[in-house]
Amino acid sequence: MPYPLLLQIFNRIGQRVLVGPELGRNKDWLALTQNYTTSLLQGTNTVRAKYPPALRWLAKYLERDVKMVYKQRQRGAALLSPVLKARLAAKTEKPTDTHHDAIEWLINEYHRTGRKVTAEEIAQDQLGLTMAAIHNTAATVLSTLYDLIDHPASLEDIRREARQAMDQHSGINRAALQSLHHLDSFMTESLRMHAMPEVTVQRLALVPKTFHDGFHVAAGTQVMFANRQLNHDPDVYPEPERFEAKRFYDPDLNKHHFASVTDESINFGSGFHACPGRFFAQDVIKLLLASLLVRYDFKYPEQGQKRPADMADNLVVYPNVTVPLLVKELAL
Structure with a gap:
C-alpha cells in the first residue's frame, strides 16, 4: 500500500521545513510527529463520545487515548528542548543569526506578542502544524496518483513535461516546478473532483x-460553505462530472493553479483565513509527483481496475488508502 510510504516521505519533508535539519532527521521526532495525528483524533473521538462538555476535563485523567496525547506532547517538548535552548542562546549572542524554519517563526512571534518561549508551548504548536501539514498532503498525492493511472494519456504528457523541465532547469527547482503547467492543471482537476x-x-x-x-444570523451560529457541491456545480464548471485534465491549463498562471483561492475554488478556504500552507503543499506535491513519475510507473493489481471509491468520515472525504499499487522502475 503506498499511503504509509507517502506519509513517511511527507513527514520527512515537512519536518525539515518545520523544525530544521537536526530534529528533522531525528528518528524519535519523526515517529512522534507521524503518530500524533492518529492519537489526537482517537482521543478527540473518545472525549466527544463519552463526556458531556462540562466533564471533558476529566478525560485526561481517565482515558488512555487522551493520556497518550499528553504523553506525546511531553515527549515532543523533551526532544525539542535542547534545540530550542541552543537557538535562544545563539540569538542572544548573535541576534542576526536566523534559521528558516517554524521554530524560528514561533520564537519571533512569541517575542513579538510578549509570550514566554517554552519547549512545551513550541512543541505543542509544532505538533499542531504537523497535524495540518502531513496527512492531508499525503492523501492528496495518493488521490492524484489514482487519477493519473485512470488517465494514461495525461500521465505521459505530464511525464514528458517533467523530464523537459528537469533538463531545461538542471533538475527539480523552483523554476522547474513553476513550468509544470500540465501537472498543475491535472492536480487542480483531481482536487476539484475529489476534494x-x-x-x-x-x-x-x-x-x-x-x-x-x-x-438574521444569531450569535453562536456556525456558518460554512458546501465545498464539494460548488466543485460539482454545472453553473460553475461545465460538465462537472467529467474529468477534464486540461480544465485549468494556464501557462501564465494568472488565475488558476492548484493553490488558488477564488470565487470558484474554496478548497483551501477563503479570505484572510485561507490555508497559509497551501503554497508549500502545492510545491511539495508537484516536487514529489514529478520525481516519481519520471522514475516509476504505477498500475492497479487487477486488469481493468479503476479508481477505488472515496471514503467519507463525517465532513471529510479521503481516497481509499487500503488499495495496493504495483510500481515498476522506468529505464532512464
Whole structure:
C-alpha cells in the first residue's frame, strides 16, 4: 500500500521545513510527529463520545487515548528542548543569526506578542502544524496518483513535461516546478473532483447579524460553505462530472493553479483565513509527483481496475488508502 510510504516521505519533508535539519532527521521526532495525528483524533473521538462538555476535563485523567496525547506532547517538548535552548542562546549572542524554519517563526512571534518561549508551548504548536501539514498532503498525492493511472494519456504528457523541465532547469527547482503547467492543471482537476473537505470557510458568529434582506444570523451560529457541491456545480464548471485534465491549463498562471483561492475554488478556504500552507503543499506535491513519475510507473493489481471509491468520515472525504499499487522502475 503506498499511503504509509507517502506519509513517511511527507513527514520527512515537512519536518525539515518545520523544525530544521537536526530534529528533522531525528528518528524519535519523526515517529512522534507521524503518530500524533492518529492519537489526537482517537482521543478527540473518545472525549466527544463519552463526556458531556462540562466533564471533558476529566478525560485526561481517565482515558488512555487522551493520556497518550499528553504523553506525546511531553515527549515532543523533551526532544525539542535542547534545540530550542541552543537557538535562544545563539540569538542572544548573535541576534542576526536566523534559521528558516517554524521554530524560528514561533520564537519571533512569541517575542513579538510578549509570550514566554517554552519547549512545551513550541512543541505543542509544532505538533499542531504537523497535524495540518502531513496527512492531508499525503492523501492528496495518493488521490492524484489514482487519477493519473485512470488517465494514461495525461500521465505521459505530464511525464514528458517533467523530464523537459528537469533538463531545461538542471533538475527539480523552483523554476522547474513553476513550468509544470500540465501537472498543475491535472492536480487542480483531481482536487476539484475529489476534494477532501465537504465544507469549508467555517465561521462562528460572535455577534448577531441581520443582512439587508432581513436574513438574521444569531450569535453562536456556525456558518460554512458546501465545498464539494460548488466543485460539482454545472453553473460553475461545465460538465462537472467529467474529468477534464486540461480544465485549468494556464501557462501564465494568472488565475488558476492548484493553490488558488477564488470565487470558484474554496478548497483551501477563503479570505484572510485561507490555508497559509497551501503554497508549500502545492510545491511539495508537484516536487514529489514529478520525481516519481519520471522514475516509476504505477498500475492497479487487477486488469481493468479503476479508481477505488472515496471514503467519507463525517465532513471529510479521503481516497481509499487500503488499495495496493504495483510500481515498476522506468529505464532512464
